[in-house]
Amino acid sequence: MKHTIIAAGVSVLAGAAYADTPVLTVYTYDSFVADWGPGPQIEAAFEETCGCDLQFVGAGDGAALLARVRLEGSRSDADVVLGLDTNLTAAAAETGLFAPHGLTPEGLTLPITWDDDTFLPFDWGHFAFVHRTDLDNVPGDFEALGASDVRIVIQDPRSSTPGLGLLMWVDTAYGDAAADVWAALADNIVTVTPGWSEAYGLFLEGEADMVLSYTTSPAYHLIAEEDDGFAAAAFSEGHYMQVEVAGVLAESDQPDLARSFLDFMLSDGFQSVIPTTNWMYPAALPADQLPDGFDTLTVPDTSLLLSADDAAARRGAALDTWQSALSQ
Amino acid sequence: MAVRAQPISWLHWAGAAAAALVLLAILGPLVTVALRATDATTLGAADWAAIRFTLFQAVLSAAFSVALAIPVARALARRNFIGRRLFVTLLGAPFLLPVIVAVLGLLAVFGRSGWLNSVIQGLGQEPIEIYGLGGVVLAHVFLNLPLAVRLLLQGWLALPAERMRLATTLGFTARDVRRHFERPLLRDVVPPAAALIFLICSTSFAVALILGGGPRATTIELAIYQAFRFEFDLARAALLGVVQVGICLAAGILAYRIGRVVDFGTGLDRQALPWPGDTMGHRVADGAAILCAAAFLVLPLLAVVLQGLPSVWGLPMLVWEAAVRSVLLAVLSAMGAVALAFPMALLIARNARSAGLELVGMLGIAVSPLVIGTGLFIVIVPFADPTALAFPVTGLVNALISLPFLVRALVPAIRSAEATQGRLADALGLQGMSRLRHAILPRVRRPLGFGAGLAAAFSMGDLGVITLFSVPGEGTLPLEMYRLMGSYRTDDAQGAALVLMGLTLFVFWSFDRGGRVHAAT
Numbered sequence: 001m002k003h004t005i006i007a008a009g010v011s012v013l014a015g016a017a018y019a020d021t022p023v024l025t026v027y028t029y030d031s032f033v034a035d036w037g038p039g040p041q042i043e044a045a046f047e048e049t050c051g052c053d054l055q056f057v058g059a060g061d062g063a064a065l066l067a068r069v070r071l072e073g074s075r076s077d078a079d080v081v082l083g084l085d086t087n088l089t090a091a092a093a094e095t096g097l098f099a100p101h102g103l104t105p106e107g108l109t110l111p112i113t114w115d116d117d118t119f120l121p122f123d124w125g126h127f128a129f130v131h132r133t134d135l136d137n138v139p140g141d142f143e144a145l146g147a148s149d150v151r152i153v154i155q156d157p158r159s160s161t162p163g164l165g166l167l168m169w170v171d172t173a174y175g176d177a178a179a180d181v182w183a184a185l186a187d188n189i190v191t192v193t194p195g196w197s198e199a200y201g202l203f204l205e206g207e208a209d210m211v212l213s214y215t216t217s218p219a220y221h222l223i224a225e226e227d228d229g230f231a232a233a234a235f236s237e238g239h240y241m242q243v244e245v246a247g248v249l250a251e252s253d254q255p256d257l258a259r260s261f262l263d264f265m266l267s268d269g270f271q272s273v274i275p276t277t278n279w280m281y282p283a284a285l286p287a288d289q290l291p292d293g294f295d296t297l298t299v300p301d302t303s304l305l306l307s308a309d310d311a312a313a314r315r316g317a318a319l320d321t322w323q324s325a326l327s328q
Numbered sequence: 329m330a331v332r333a334q335p336i337s338w339l340h341w342a343g344a345a346a347a348a349l350v351l352l353a354i355l356g357p358l359v360t361v362a363l364r365a366t367d368a369t370t371l372g373a374a375d376w377a378a379i380r381f382t383l384f385q386a387v388l389s390a391a392f393s394v395a396l397a398i399p400v401a402r403a404l405a406r407r408n409f410i411g412r413r414l415f416v417t418l419l420g421a422p423f424l425l426p427v428i429v430a431v432l433g434l435l436a437v438f439g440r441s442g443w444l445n446s447v448i449q450g451l452g453q454e455p456i457e458i459y460g461l462g463g464v465v466l467a468h469v470f471l472n473l474p475l476a477v478r479l480l481l482q483g484w485l486a487l488p489a490e491r492m493r494l495a496t497t498l499g500f501t502a503r504d505v506r507r508h509f510e511r512p513l514l515r516d517v518v519p520p521a522a523a524l525i526f527l528i529c530s531t532s533f534a535v536a537l538i539l540g541g542g543p544r545a546t547t548i549e550l551a552i553y554q555a556f557r558f559e560f561d562l563a564r565a566a567l568l569g570v571v572q573v574g575i576c577l578a579a580g581i582l583a584y585r586i587g588r589v590v591d592f593g594t595g596l597d598r599q600a601l602p603w604p605g606d607t608m609g610h611r612v613a614d615g616a617a618i619l620c621a622a623a624f625l626v627l628p629l630l631a632v633v634l635q636g637l638p639s640v641w642g643l644p645m646l647v648w649e650a651a652v653r654s655v656l657l658a659v660l661s662a663m664g665a666v667a668l669a670f671p672m673a674l675l676i677a678r679n680a681r682s683a684g685l686e687l688v689g690m691l692g693i694a695v696s697p698l699v700i701g702t703g704l705f706i707v708i709v710p711f712a713d714p715t716a717l718a719f720p721v722t723g724l725v726n727a728l729i730s731l732p733f734l735v736r737a738l739v740p741a742i743r744s745a746e747a748t749q750g751r752l753a754d755a756l757g758l759q760g761m762s763r764l765r766h767a768i769l770p771r772v773r774r775p776l777g778f779g780a781g782l783a784a785a786f787s788m789g790d791l792g793v794i795t796l797f798s799v800p801g802e803g804t805l806p807l808e809m810y811r812l813m814g815s816y817r818t819d820d821a822q823g824a825a826l827v828l829m830g831l832t833l834f835v836f837w838s839f840d841r842g843g844r845v846h847a848a849t
Contacts, residue, residue, distance in 0.1 A: 036817070164558075
């Protein structure tokens, strides 16, 4: 407690003009700042060169992060928000709380082109159904999955970003036929969880054969647990992407520092930390620099991603389709 | 109930102040959230479906919990056996567990790869499937049956042993006991217990969704979550919050109408053994009730222990730091709850027309932690750094949530203390503080300890409020557990879950035991 009060006091002092060390406050999601997450290493690397004090503040998950920034509005202490995804950026941009990043990113290794002038990507992943390698007859697309008796556990799109990702995945791949796909999937879905953690926990407990996660999930088991018994199913429709982004707040009292942080975000010092701490693909690191083990992962042939505006526009109808198909 | 004019009006003022504070702390955030909303809103079809499902599953859950609790509580009241005390303490455990831990424990027993299905499949039968309404009710009964048993057991233990001995002398049969003692007793304790459990289940979110098997099982709390987190529709979040409060008031009023306060007179607080009209059949039935309840409640807990044990010693340091923080928070929260509940309960006990006050006490359980947390956040942000206030705010909110239990437990105890010791205290001229200390407190220790233990345990498991206010490196144990889970570290998360369960039980036991020092049961 005392530390918090002192830290808060320090940040107030440091924010004043006469302070020696400027403080850069970055709001992000919880797992980013965990001891085993990317936060601590990135903080050390950036502070080596910036002559500043970088402070990460964890604020729940991606959706909670945006809600918190909106609640604080222009009074927010945050300079940078890191960890929104493209399903949230349209809503985030609409608040008017974010400023253009003003940078020309180079060396991006995303499978898509990037032309958002408010948000910059720092990592990305493909959603995928993860299973144990001893699963027989792994389905190769949604129709095969719907026709099979494979049991899956998914997340609720109303409370979870991967759940929302799956919703947009089916919507992008099938359009008007999405309702039929969901209807076919209904008897495969063991249950719907509020978030990723619960779903993955149920899967590991043996409640389901497959769980909606990322193609990079098997890398965790392989590298951190030396267990090669997990794989991600490749779907022929292509895989929907999650691109995680950061943006500078318009009311930041350290706009230059904030921009230099975004610049640093796309450099090696940040990017090389991502794969084995956040278990995602870095947004600007050539494939040959990825750690051993990443070469074993499923790489989808086709990447699907709606633009931020399209994602925002289609969400409501897609959600209704999902809800009515699964409530039968 | 006899109401006598007591010249200890400062206690009344304290009670009124506590009630006002509670009302402000609960309704203030709701109003704040509503005021921040920019657009007016109405409830859509999906919201109404959520409200219907919420009510339906909560009614079923409360009915099953209380109905199943009756034989167990009666068996515990009329039997004494080795391990009885341990069993009564363990009864606290499921209720106090963070939801996801309880769910994983349940699934280890009832899930597809669970113990029960291994047995069933070993016998060559089709595995059972628990997802659906049945799963929701099963989980809610698992979580709340113990609470129901504790609440009902207190009713049975309030039967003076002297009365029961008299009944034995008069040759009461089991039927006579039912008619003269148990039915009036149940009429007294069942409605409020059922109302409490109904309210707990009506704010359920993760259990209903995970075990309900899909969007059919959407509750109001999930709709609030969606409105707030994904749509940032504060108006709808506030409106749904108001609906929750409305449901709470309706349930509270109903319970108050149905319930009857009974007075069995006084005794020396001893367990009445042997029970009047006892037969061999009763003994067998009681044994079966206790064994079934023990198996149902203990097996999932055992699963949590077995899964967590291998990784407990290797847990990262920050889990232990978080554990210390959580225990401190729990104690803070328990003290806050007692400070609010005791004066309120005194005021309610002394005032025959106190239904309104009791409802204020009940509100805490009905308000979405998300709405209350958001409201407090909006209030605090202009004045202070909310993360610096994470501790007191979490303590306060959890004190509010546990208030209903404390008030519920304290009021009858204070009434009976006044009824039995009041005249003697009057004769001795005991007033104010000394009356409290000598006449009231010794007789309310048990419910006070029980309620404070619940308050402490609630905040040990808190995840609702702390997430908005938390700072890295300052997380509580459940928060760290979720962070571990969210980073694939399932083994460590299970270890942390075991630590959490152990500490929560220990904290609860310490308070509960403290309240029962010198008591025979």
